[in-house]
Structure formats: C-alpha cells, structure tokens
Amino acid sequence: MIALIVAMDKNGLIGKNNELPWHYSKDLAYFKKTTKHKKVLMGRKTYDSIVEKLGKALPMRENIVLTRQPLKLKDAYVIHDLPSYLRKIPEEETLFVIGGRTVYEASLPYADRLYITHIDDVFEGDTYFPKVDFSKYRVVRKEENPPLTFAVYERKER
Numbered sequence: 335m336i337a338l339i340v341a342m343d344k345n346g347l348i349g350k351n352n353e354l355p356w357h358y359s360k361d362l363a364y365f366k367k368t369t370k371h372k373k374v375l376m377g378r379k380t381y382d383s384i385v386e387k388l389g390k391a392l393p394m395r396e397n398i399v400l401t402r403q404p405l406k407l408k409d410a411y412v413i414h415d416l417p418s419y420l421r422k423i424p425e426e427e428t429l430f431v432i433g434g435r436t437v438y439e440a441s442l443p444y445a446d447r448l449y450i451t452h453i454d455d456v457f458e459g460d461t462y463f464p465k466v467d468f469s470k471y472r473v474v475r476k477e478e479n480p481p482l483t484f485a486v487y488e489r490k491e492r
C-alpha cells in the first residue's frame with residue numbers, strides 16, 4: 335500500500351525555503367507515530383532538510399531518497415526511478431511518501447491513502463501540495479485537535 339503523509343495550511347501550502355513554514359509538536363508526534371518502523375520515501379531536498387535539522391535521516395524508519403544524482407548516502411537507500419519502485423511495493427507493506435512537492439505529485443496517481451494534517455490557518459511560503467481530486471477519496475478517519483485536523487482519506491477505486 336502506498337500512502338502520502340503531509341501537513342498543509344488552508345491554501346495547500348507545505349513548505350518555505352526548504353523547511354516547514356510552522357512548528358506543531360502535535361503534528362510531529364503524529365507523523366512519528368504513523369510512520370515509525372515503516373519505509374519512508376522522500377525527495378532529495380526533503381532529505382537534505384531533515385538532515386539539516388536532525389543531523390541524520392529519520393530514525394526507526396527505512397529512509398528512501400529519490401534523486402537524479404549518483405548519490406551514495408550512509409543512512410538512506412537511494413532510488414532514481416519512482417514508478418518502478420512504487421510498482422514493486424507489495425499490498426501488505428505500507429510505504430509512506432513524505433514529500434516534498436515533486437515527489438507527492440509524481441506519487442499521487444499511485445496513492446491508496448492520504449494522511450493529511452489540515453492546519454486551520456494561513457502561512458507564507460513557496461511550496462504547495464498538488465491539486466487533489468477529493469471526489470476520488472473517502473474520509474476514513476478524522477480527528478480534530480485545533481488548529482489541526484488529522485484526516486485519513488482512502489481511494490474509492492482505481
């Protein structure tokens with residue numbers, strides 16, 4: 335199963351200067367709890383921004399980094415071909431796509447679930463989540479924790 339996990343403001347903003355435009359410890363805790371012991375796939379820029387913050391890749395998760403460069407990373411598995419990687423994920427395994435924009439956009443057609451933290455506020459930034467046709471999804475979970483809503487969407491059918 336392929337799942338996208340993202341936090342966005344009311345306008346779909348997700349990033350600013352290669353960082354998150356906000357800090358919500360409750361969302362970071364939710365992200366950690368949801369993705370722990372799973373595979374997490376990210377674009378090279380998101381990987382860089384995580385390493386800049388933590389000094390390393392995300393702990394307790396198998397980090398996979400998408401890049402066009404011939405990179406060798408000591409704490410992450412590097413891939414270059416997203417569609418062929420996604421097609422090999424077995425149904426019983428969950429892969430979380432954790433951003434950023436370019437990787438969300440390319441993975442969206444393959445996504446079975448969307449874990450979206452909706453932030454009931456408007457921020458400044460430069461990177462937005464791609465447009466989602468929510469009519470193709472049903473809400474399977476919604477937890478209000480103002481100003482955050484933790485929502486899970488499941489694709490109705492392919």
Ligand SMILES: NC(=O)c1ccc[n+]([C@@H]2O[C@H](COP(=O)([O-])OP(=O)(O)OC[C@H]3O[C@@H](n4cnc5c(N)ncnc54)[C@H](OP(=O)(O)O)[C@@H]3O)[C@@H](O)[C@H]2O)c1
Nearest residue numbers: 340341349352353354377378379380401402433434435436
């Ligand atoms: N709000 C959230 O939940 C959330 C989550 C994650 C990230 N973000 C934010 O999103 C922003 C980063 O997003 P972004 O779109 O600029 O960067 P990104 O998606 O993290 O990384 C882009 C890089 O990924 C590689 N890449 C992308 N598509 C590829 C493909 N089809 N094949 C091979 N390599 C590919 C390229 O790496 P190379 O240049 O190395 O070739 C590209 O430069 C940051 O502001 C970050 O904080 C927000």
